[in-house]
Amino acid sequence: MALHREWGGIVPELSARQHIRDICGVVGGALSDAGVADVDAIAVTQGPGLVGSLLVGVSFAKSLAWAKRVPLVPVHHLAGHIESLVLEGGELQLPAVVLVVSGGHTSLYRVSQPGRYELLGRTRDDAAGEAYDKVAKLLGLGYPGGPVVDRRASRGNDRAIPFPKTRITHADRNAPGLPGRRDFSFSGLKTSVLRHVTQRRAALGLPDDQHLPETEVDDICASFQRVVVETLLDSLFDAARWHDARSVGIAGGVSANSRLRADSRQRGEARELQVFIPGIELSTDNAAMIAAAGLRNFRAGMRAGWDLSADASLALT
Ligand code: KG4
Ligand code: ZN
DSSP states (O other): HHHHHHSSSSOOOHHHHHHHHHHHHHHHHHHHHHOOOOOOOOOEESSSSEEEEHHHHHHHHHHHHHHHTOEEEEEEHHHHHHHHHHHHSOOOOOSSSEEEEEEEEEEEEEEETTOOOOEEEBBBOOOOOHHHHHHHTTOOOSSSHHHHHHHHTTOOOOTTOOOOOOOOSSTTOOOTTTTOOOOOOOOHHHOOOOOOHHHHHHHHOOOOOOOHHHHHHHHHHHHHHHHHHHHHHHHHHHHHHHHHSSSSEEESSGGGGGHHHHHHHHHHHHHHEEHHHHHHHSSSSSSSHHHHHHHHHHTOOOOOTTTTOOOOTTTOO
């Protein structure tokens, strides 16, 4: 985080190089903290994500599995996030509709059998977490943006600024094979926040090195957060009704958001639908969820060969 903060976001090359420096210590530390000397298999994230970082993990995992003579199991990053729900609350009541919201993804899946995922919708442009990070940056709040915007939002008026909600109803011309009707879009919202901030700065005659007054920033954060959370939850609960879901889940870094957590529980109670959300430490990227998804794949007989490679845009099926 300190490295990303210094650059105001993730610089892929710097990230990958830091992974090389850290990976031995992180894996060694995890095993010693857990008091485990031997493992029966090695699970590794194959994708999607930044290819440099993925390659470090895949190469390291292959070497470790080879050296220990144990099987290697590939894991999809988002299947890992979905598995964090199971780690936290046990097997989902199926069918379930799960929203994965992170810095890189905003995707909606239907889960009809354990370990089987059907994509219902995804973002056409920015991920929800990315929108948080960009809005934080333009308000001068630092990186990562989610937690700080969330905190500032709790002090603001969420109706102060009428930011627009984007509702996608047409198919994606660039991806004719995908359903598209439940896709998300957050770039328009980000642009309206930018426009609002630019207008307010001009109206107040602020010099470049000065930020908007605190209460205005709080109101912008609250109004932005209301739109993001309502957009995500409208889509999630609509899909749940449409697919007769018995439960809904929210995973990924943005599921740490306080309003998303509170509002989803409220909507779940109103509809008598079970809502699964992992605890904060399992919401953001972590290795426990990859191990859990790896165990599911391992039990299903999935094994990777020594030719396994990272796949930056791996699909989840
Ligand atoms: O899942 P994650 O740790 O990494 C990715 O796979 O992207 O998600 C990180 C994202 C960041 O964009 C961060 O700003 C966002 O999750 N995030 C939040 C909150 N905590 C983290 N967004 C909104 N509210 C939060 N409380
Ligand atoms: Zn993630």
